[in-house]
Amino acid sequence: MKPAPFEYVRPSSRAEAVAALAAHGDDGKAIAGGQSLVAAMNFRLARPAVLVDLNGALDLDYLRPEGGVLRIGALTRHAAFHRPVVEGPLGVLLARVVRNIAHYPIRQRGTFTGSLAHADPASEWCLVSRTLGAQMVIANVGGERVCAAADFFKGTFTTAIQADDLLVEARLPLMGPNWRSGFFEFSRRAGDFALAMSLAALEIEGGVIRAARLGVGGVADRPLRLEGLEGQLVGQAPSAALFAGIGEAARDLISPTEDIHASADYRRDLIRTVVKRALTQAAS
């Protein structure tokens, strides 16, 4: 359980980190919290020749609302979200979701953007980013570009990040006062990877859903936003029957993956329940 030999560099700024990644190309790998990468290295499933440790790049350590978005720098740990980080519904939503991420010690080290870059299909932050329409800020020596969540997740452990890129920031749109959220995850044990999970956000005014965001994670090679079903929610009054119907529709839309913990058939069945429960919590 010892990693294959590697070199280690510790840049002291974002610019140095980006330069280090450019210098090492395919051989370089950024590490922040290391909660997935180090385990993979110890199993020798990951063998980066050079680790670029971001922990000295303190200009990546920020978390602030600005210009209608929450800007999450690349050194922001999961634990930062244990309490609402912004006023209003987004802070509540993130605090609700973060408790489902692994275990307390892992949340002290692992980072928000690290989860996005790793792109585990069962990542809660990937689901949040996809469902709420996050924007990813990707930097390299040539400058930076902004990538929409819809274009960012390419498949299991695969994203729009290229060899000499660094994901430096994620931006989540702030939510107005009438938004409410619900999140439901089913896993074998507390802290395990989700067998299925759903995030719902509803803007409710005068007893009617004015806008909706609905996503499902842990069931496919990437998080899924169910925009068609969002449309079916808008204009409706929240009700058990409506949410049960949306849950069934979600189930029928998705062809899930399978593994030793859940067959595709069982996962499909779970989708109905997690979607219904996330919606119900959002409306309650």
Add this chain to the structure above:
Amino acid sequence: MSWIGRSLPRLEDPSLLKGQGRFVADLAQGAAAVKFVRSPLAAGAILGIEKPDDGLVFTADDLVGVKGIRPLLHRPDYVPVSQPVLAKDRVVFCGQAVAAVVAEDQGLAEDLAEQVFVDIEPEDAVVDFAQALGEGARPVHPEAPGNVLVEGNIRTPGFDAAFASAAEVVALELRSGRQTAMPLEARGGVARFDPLTGRVTLYASVQMPHMLRTGIADVLGFPESDLRVVAPDVGGGFGQKMALFPEYVVLVWLARHLRRDVAWLEDRRENFLAAAHSRDQVFQVRGAFAADGTLLALEADLKSNVGAFSCYPVTCGVEPLMGLAELPGPYRFSEYAARSRGVTTNTCMMAPYRGVARPMLTLTMERMMDVAARRLGIDPVEIRRRNLIETFPHRSPTGLVYDEGSYGETMELAVKALDLPAFRRQQAEARSAGRYLGAGFSVFSERTGYGTPAYAARGMDIVPGYELVNLAMDPSGFVEARIGASPHGQGLKTSLAQLISDELGVLPSKVRVIAGDTDATPYGWGTFASRSMVISGGACKIAAGKVAERLKSIAAAMMHVEPEAIRLADDLAYAEATNQTVPIGEVARAAYHQSHRYPQVGPGLQEQALYDPAGTFSNACHACIVEVDVETGGVKIRRFVVAEDAGVLINPMIVDGQIHGGVAQGIANALFEELVYDEAGNLLTASLADYLPPTIAEMPSIEIEHLVTYSEATITRAKGVGEGGTIGAPAAVINAIVDALSPFGIDLFEIPATPQRIRDLIRNAERTHHV
């Protein structure tokens, strides 16, 4: 004042809690690191092994003169199989050690191991019962063409007549997934070579140090005195650390061959692949019941997957033969017909694991009781009342003799603790709100503390069972007890100190228990089969009693009274009639330094004692309340009650700890843990991401009630309590789930009852109802 019965804080804990325990890895400084290259395939012929040009790499060809590990049972239905310490011509399971590499540190050893390539011509793997026992199945070992390594059969004379008179026959097939013991500390050893004497000291995380020494010396062919085995602090074993593993043989061979210190510290992945597994059983039974619920006769066909090899010294007969002998459990019926087979496959070897066969046989009997109760329209508690053993000694259909117990009483206590009538009202209310609660019971016997007669009856080549203790009070009045047993984390030193203190009248802090070192302790058998407290405790009591007699004789002479007039307590020898006292320390000094005054006693205060009992049965009832989320199949345990009778409790806190840990492992068996092989014999669950021990978040708080039956079967009146938690929990949990889901008419016969398995049953039931 008695020390027995007090929850004395464990004498072992101060160092452990401060991080100052001495485990094998703490003793590895300066030793070269050993890494094993393991077979990536489950079955095949080794065509060649490519080694790197540089580096120390050893294979079977290097181990000249080293024998295989060949555990024996003297029974006609047992097929001995020899396990090479490094695979030579063939591999028979994925993870089998093929080569050993040695390097200066662990990382370099792993780098070197990656450069060893084992060329294997693959064969089809035999993984499960269908493949092993099917028509034309490929033999895993040529010696066992039908893949059965051991078989036991029994049929009582009145079986057919009793079976024919049944009003109701309940036929069930139960399955248990494969588990691993998951000790916090994996296996490991440090072999230190002494260039002056040529002797090796092996520090190893094991439960049976003396047996390990015998086994290694036999396989390597040298006198036992050339090897010292030390089990330092051991971070749990649960049976996994009682076998002789090839890795330890190789480690000692390497130390002697290289004339240097070498260490192997197993990682978790190796522990999953190659340590030892457990369970993986299919029990088919048919119970013949009278209309009033009396069980008249039982027929059984028991299959245990024993993996690729037989474990030394207890052999692969442990699970199948215990299943055969103990299936009747706490029930009174006398007619029994059963066959039990140990089936070899291309999977990791099985070793005993806490509970051995009984979690599965208890699940079988307790599911059968619930199903019979439902069919016959009898309350599940009532049907047990009508069948439990009530008179003692009880002789089972397989000839086991049960000493005094409290089978009915523990069940009634659990029913009361649960407040069953109140629960039934709650259950009904919850159902009308769409919530599914259920209650389940499990009554069982736990055979513990058995000595040589029980093992001899199995036909074992190596018959364990007795324990020796060398006990001495030194001239300062402190006590050293050198025991052949070997604790693996269960607080045995504390419990034994309490027992010894009561005999000798000294504080437990004056009693040092020395264990786990073959240079410092008499030959003994270690920790397994819920035996340490009963057998080593019994030997300690006898030895301490003999030393107490010597003390009393000398004290009596010092105070000019009769020895019978002396009482030892509070570090004093009291002559009560004359109201005199002498400090025990002074008596001890006199015993050594003034022995000429006491010629009738002789010098010193040293005694050896042996204890080799026939065994004693603990008993318990587990009761559990669960809530099932019928939309996901998830299960939450709301309450867990254990009503236990382990006789006299030496240290109630330690006993409760045994129950807590056992129940956690039983809940793991019922709901969470499962080792899964694919068809090619690859282990799919070789990490803690895929193999799921319950965490504290999944554990209920465990409510324990104790009853105390005074049994003549044990000299301390203490019964064993090491395994009951794992034995009873699965059946209680599964019965509760079935009760919760009774509106769906679902039955459950497979563990672990994963959410997917439960949800699939619910969906099936929903479909059937709609039709």
